[in-house]
Amino acid sequence: MRLPSFCGGIHPPQNKELTVNKEIENYLPTGELVFPMAQNIGALNEPVVKKGDTVLVGQKIGNNNAFVSAPILSSVSGTVKDVGMRLTSCGMLETCVVIENDEKYEKDLSWIPLPNYENNDPKEYIARIREAGIVGYGGATFPTAVKLTPPDPKCIKWLIVNAAECEPYLNCDNRLMIEEPGKIVKGLKLLMRLFPEAVGVIGIESNKPEAIAVMKEELKKQNAFKISLQPLVVKYPQGAEKMLIEALTKQEYVMTALPADVGCLVLNVRTVHQIYEAIAEGLPSTTRVVTVTGDAIVNPKNIRVPLGTSVRELIEFCGGFKEEPAKIISGGPMMGITLRSMEVPVVKGTSGILALTKKSAHLKEEFACIRCGRCVEACPMGLLPNTLNKVVLLRDYVAFEETGGLNCIECGSCSYVCPANRHLTQTFRDGKVTVMAINRKAAGK
Ligand code: SF4
Ligand code: SF4
Known part of the structure; x- marks a missing residue:
């Protein structure tokens, strides 16, 4: 059977083999942690702590009351060392809260599971998702609480989980599905309480057979009869929102439309996983899985890492460099941003750190357009x-x-x-x- 896809697109080499079989390892940083206040699309957060304050894991350190925003929470316990301008992965100086890690990882005990979450009014989820600082972890970083409040929830017919992970080299979503499928399916089932007219669809590129098998099994185990799983053609950018909607719902998507205009709501697979953690386990957005990979890295890994950890520390955790990298990228090779320094923090949108040698970085001279089309x-x-x-x-x-x-x-x-x-x-x-x-x-x- 022909798998669904979209028009256009390309087939770059996948290069996922470096980390596809690497189980997620936990890493607890020892150095200072840096939290940029700009970590989502929408309003910029303002620091709500000052130098010398002590903080706990899960404590709010940046906030903005604007509708389109998501707070920043500390991923460590310790003392605020500075509130000021620091270099971030986009190559700019931005307002950051810097925390001296006391390495105790003491938690803010006000974070508990949402009481009676399976039977309560699901609208309570929205406030929890916002307070937990959840955004789109596929890279878009749009505040999830806003996405989950379309003008008319009854118009949503498809709740789509974006598990395509079409960027070459990356395996953070793939490993999460293989290792923690239960939280993803449970998270989607909770969200479906908000959209009673919707069916759930999980879209995964067919180059992830283990994740497809594990997720199918989990759907069966949880009797998730309103959720289906759809393998997709391996083609870049299959995981872009518009391409995914076209492939999964067979609807033509007008360029200017919003997903809700065609009855869809699309969430990244880690976002759904994090929603479950926030609602059912009382865990806010303080960590994420990052794939650290590339032919310049000694021991590529998938790592669950507290937000704010420096890229340098993560690369050291992977054994450092085999040879001097020609390029270090935050994200994947297609949509990632070339880093100017390793002294920048992991943020909510960091899916990968890619270090490439000269041989694989393909640094080429630019020529005039030959109008090849x-x-x-x-x-x-x-x-x-x-x-x-x-x-x-x-x-x-x-x-x-x-x-x-x-x-x-x-x-x-x-x-x-x-x-x-x-x-x-x-x-x-x-x-x-x-x-x-x-x-x-x-x-x-
Ligand atoms: S980067 Fe923009 S212009 Fe280029 S292929 Fe993608 S969508 Fe089209
Ligand atoms: S038409 Fe020009 S810009 Fe487009 S691919 Fe050909 S050479 Fe490049």
Whole structure:
């Protein structure tokens, strides 16, 4: 049977074998931890602690009362060493809370399971999910409590779990499904209480046979008859929200639509897992699983790590480098961000740390466009990357917006196929940031 997929896309080498069979290891950092206040799409958090304060695991250290926001909670106990500007993975100085770790990991005891959570009004979940600081862990970092409050919950017909993990090299979601499937299915069952008209669908790329088998077994074990599992074609970017909706619901997705407009709500698999932990176990968002991999790493691993841990410490936990890396990336090779320093913290959106040697980093010189059209064929959003690149370089941001530049999902497919090595995706990231700043200014914000 042909597996469902979407139009466009590419087939980069998977390179997942380095960590596919590595069980998740727990790591407890010893050094200071750094918590950037910007860890979600939406309003920026303000620090709610000051230098010298003592904090516990799960204690709120950053908050904003705006609707589209999610608080930042400490992942360690210790003393606030500083509140100030620090370098983060996006290469900028941002406001951070720095905590001197006392290595006791004492918990804030106010975090307990939500009382009577299986029978209560499921709307109580929303407040818990917000307080627990939960965001989309696939990289989008949109506050989950906001996503779970569409204008009309009855219009949601599909509650989709994004377990595609289509980025090469990464295995954090794959391992979570293999090792802790129960929490994922239980989390989805809880969420389905919020959307009584919806069915649940878990989409997994077919290159994860063990996860598919384990999750199928778990669905049977839990009598989850309203939830199905759908293997998907291995094609990048299968895990992008719009591509996943097209593949799983066979609906054509208009570029400007929101998932709720076509009856869908999409959540990353770790997000669903974390929702269960927050509601049923009283565990807020203070850790995540990170795949540390690449041919420059001595011993690649999947690691459950407290947020705020430095990238340097994680790489040392993996035995350091075999040889000097040519490139270190936060995330996967397609959508990740090249790191300028290892002295940056793991944040909610960090799915992987990838260290590549010169041989595999493919650092190539950029040439003029030869108008081959490969980028157009590859673009899953139906855009004209060659044209968009030209208008951004000309700083014609009106043309960029008019030709759909804001619909670019920054998947990197166009850059991957370009024989002239044009830095297409990077220019679109810059173009989008500039257009949004221009539009904000025009609106007087
Ligand atoms: S233009 Fe944007 S959406 Fe299209 S392939 Fe390039 S990065 Fe992906
Ligand atoms: S793939 Fe590269 S060379 Fe070919 S049309 Fe697109 S930008 Fe030009």
